[in-house]
Amino acid sequence: MGRSSKDKRDIYYRLAKEEGWRARSAFKLLQLDEEFKLFKGVSRAVDLCAAPGSWSQVLSRKLRGKDKSEEVKIVAVDLQAMAPLPGVTQIQGDITKISTAEEIIQHFEGESADLVVCDGAPDVTGLHDVDEYIQAQLLLAALNITTHVLKPGGNFVAKIFRGKDVTLLYSQLKIFFSFVTCAKPPSSRNSSIDVDFNQLEGPNRIIVPFLACGDLSGFDSDRTYPLQLDSSKEYQYLPPTQPPIRPPYQQACQLRKSNLLAKEDSPSGVLDEALTALDLNTEADTNTTTPGTSD
Numbered sequence: 301m302g303r304s305s306k307d308k309r310d311i312y313y314r315l316a317k318e319e320g321w322r323a324r325s326a327f328k329l330l331q332l333d334e335e336f337k338l339f340k341g342v343s344r345a346v347d348l349c350a351a352p353g354s355w356s357q358v359l360s361r362k363l364r365g366k367d368k369s370e371e372v373k374i375v376a377v378d379l380q381a382m383a384p385l386p387g388v389t390q391i392q393g394d395i396t397k398i399s400t401a402e403e404i405i406q407h408f409e410g411e412s413a414d415l416v417v418c419d420g421a422p423d424v425t426g427l428h429d430v431d432e433y434i435q436a437q438l439l440l441a442a443l444n445i446t447t448h449v450l451k452p453g454g455n456f457v458a459k460i461f462r463g464k465d466v467t468l469l470y471s472q473l474k475i476f477f478s479f480v481t482c483a484k485p486p487s488s489r490n491s492s493i494d495v496d497f498n499q500l501e502g503p504n505r506i507i508v509p510f511l512a513c514g515d516l517s518g519f520d521s522d523r524t525y526p527l528q529l530d531s532s533k534e535y536q537y538l539p540p541t542q543p544p545i546r547p548p549y550q551q552a553c554q555l556r557k558s559n560l561l562a563k564e565d566s567p568s569g570v571l572d573e574a575l576t577a578l579d580l581n582t583e584a585d586t587n588t589t590t591p592g593t594s595d
């Protein structure tokens with residue numbers, strides 16, 4: 301939690317202290333829940349990039365309820381160590397690492413989570429493009445884990461930095477979720493600008509999902525097929541559809557046609573002749589314009 305005088309004037313900073321939240325960001329999740337009813341029917345949740353733990357606190361208080369239901373399972377993950385919270389299992393790890401993803405999946409013992417939240421933020425460098433890129437990568441790592449642990453129809457909530465690549469992120473999310481929206485809760489600071497996902501334009505607006513299905517009746521490029529030649533038929537040589545216009549081996553072909561191509565065991569005289577012919581060809585070539593070449 302920040303301690304500058306600006307932070308002390310911040311209403312959510314003071315409220316967080318009064319209500320016992322570890323960070324003012326608790327209000328963001330509470331306000332998102334007010335708008336989208338995120339916690340309805342949720343008994344298993346994952347909090348990615350959770351430290352110091354205010355979102356986990358919100359999940360613990362809201363999901364476990366007054367009777368402190370033991371049925372509720374909350375897994376919180378962060379690079380940093382976090383003070384314990386009731387009903388929250390903690391994993392200290394990097395969400396971009398496969399081992400962390402596997403650890404999270406193991407905690408659900410084959411069951412799926414109803415909700416995944418991620419408030420991840422990298423250490424900012426001050427270079428906006430770099431920060432935005434790293435943030436987007438963090439979000440994609442969170443999305444990757446989410447695709448393994450979230451139940452179909454479950455919700456994924458993640459922080460984004462608004463930037464020029466936001467359309468790409470939106471398209472990537474749209475592949476997995478039928479409804480994607482960008483919300484800015486009142487407690488979210490003004491330094492981040494609103495983005496309306498419904499008004500996006502440009503080439504990244506939509507990624508058409510590509511699904512490789514395979515085809516049992518189709519050719520398999522990893523297999524070698526017999527030629528199945530029919531001895532009663534005559535086969536014709538089929539030339540290349542479009543031969544190269546001016547290949548680097550063109551001179552060698554010409555030399556071979558005139559039987560001037562040097563062979564390894566050629567007497568040096570033949571080699572000299574070949575080289576002379578090569579020089580002559582090069583000279584002739586500089587005076588010729590071949591259609592389709594750019595030199």
Ligand SMILES: C[S@@+](CC[C@H](N)C(=O)[O-])C[C@H]1O[C@@H](n2cnc3c(N)ncnc32)[C@H](O)[C@@H]1O
Nearest residue numbers: 349351352353354355378379394395419420421
């Ligand atoms: C804004 S804080 C999260 C605040 C938290 N939601 C709360 O309410 O207390 C961002 C967190 O992201 C974590 N983080 C950044 N990169 C991470 C990564 N690759 N794996 C796990 N955590 C990461 C940081 O350690 C930091 O604690």
